[in-house]
Amino acid sequence: MRTFLSALGVAIALISAVFQVHAQKETERFIPIGQSPGVSQKYTSIGEISEVDAARRTVTVAEQAGRRTVKITEKTRIWLDRTKLKQANLSGSFTDLQKGRRVEVKYEDPERPQVADWVKVEIARP
């Protein structure tokens, strides 16, 4: 019985380990650039888009610490931050990632920041 119980406990622990925790991304859309709690400035880059490579689906962000190129995948969420226009934030697409626009990019993995988990693009002019 003890062996059975131990095996059951290990099995359930293994199953629970499969479930990766992640943050609630839907409300993230409404958080302006630089204000994501526990994330902005720690696991994100904030700066201006200096280069866009549509073929490779990468953008280069010029931030204070230098330049960083990140890949935009199909899973990357892109939001238009229209807070300065006092308008609702919207979902965006790769074409909204334009040179000169201010962005905040969160990395999918802090250890390997080559892939973007989400990108907020500031839309300051109508």
Place this chain on the structure above:
Amino acid sequence: MPAATRVLKPHQSAKLRVAGALLAAAASLAACNSKPPDPQAALIARGREVFFNETFSGNGRTCGTCHREARNFTIDAAFIATLPKNDALFVAEFNPDLKQNFENPRLMREFGLILENLDGFDDLANKFVMRGVPHVLAQRTSVASPQGPRTGWSGDGAPGDGSLRSFATGAVIQHFTKTLNRVAGVDFRLPTDAELDALEAFQLSLGRQADLALPLPLRGTVAKRGQEIFLDNGLGKCNVCHGNAGANLAPGNNANFNTGVEDLPDQPARLTGEKVPRDDGFGRPGDGTFNTPPLVEAADTGPFFHNNAIQTIEGAVAFFNGQAFNNSPSGRFLASTDPNGVGIRLDATQVVAVAAFLRVINGLENIRQSLELLTQSEALGFFDAARAKPLLMRAANETRDATAVLAGAGLHPQAVALLNEARRLAERAADSFFGRRSLTREAIQALERARADLIEGPK
């Protein structure tokens, strides 16, 4: 000679002057006899203030609008029915900008359900879930997991870093907005870092700070058998996922499971014919799993499960006996590891026994909290009645909860009588100036006698 025109003799005047001076001196000494400020206590106090009073420039709601202290930091239909029409909970009923696609007033009033757009805000009319309000007690024991913090019913409730600290930011966006545009700085303001710190400290201070260590030396016959079934990993199997009647597989390992709640037939909200989309749980798209809540606080925080599908604790225990659970991934997994191929199969008396166990441990937790509050109140000075009163009223509420969870199943009538006495004493203490501390001590004694009826051994 009438009293109003009586003139005091010199020695009588002198006595009055001395009495007045002594009272004033005592008041001054009480003010001087203060401990140095505790920064953590101050942070928690600030968090309490934000939780119950801060509207974040939104639609008038606060965290406390849904997480009501008087109702164990949750709400249900019975409590909602006592609220006035202009309560901020009902903002969708009187704010024209929130009339559509913000809440479902019928489901809120009838079942205590709140609308959430966990799968996105692009199609408000169709993409939403209806969930009950989870209590926020014992979160110090129930949020942590090796994969990171799990918040909310599906374990993915917080934006940003997903932590309990960040949860309030998401809650403000979802529930506090003035319009469906949800523009920061217009429809609400986001919590500051200091407010998030304070809210986290306050929430973590609520309720149990540690898990129980089962088995407990219970006195009640049925509850004792219920504990045995609970702990039997070949029969009740409850302890496998709810270790020590908490929320964890193991200390610090809170997990998500698909237990088939969404597959229950005749779910109350769906019986109304109102649109209630399927809730797919964790992630987007969801994987069907939901977060494991603690059970010590369960009996007085119903209805149960993420969708308030079950009203009573007995019904919640019986759920694990049924087809929805035993056909679920979790049920089938338990069956696959069982020598007889059984998931969970309890007979009626066994269901009642497990429920009795859960009622008793909830009652014990109510008593513990009440004793804590009464002890804090007793320690306050003679002139601290204003600070003591809210503690005493909260103690009375906790004691009332203990009475309800036990009396609700006819358990421990002697303890119930003592709890009623303790509650009356706490209420009298709250309204008494001179008798406050002695009445508080009597209430403590009544609670301790009630506790001794439920469990053996030292406190």
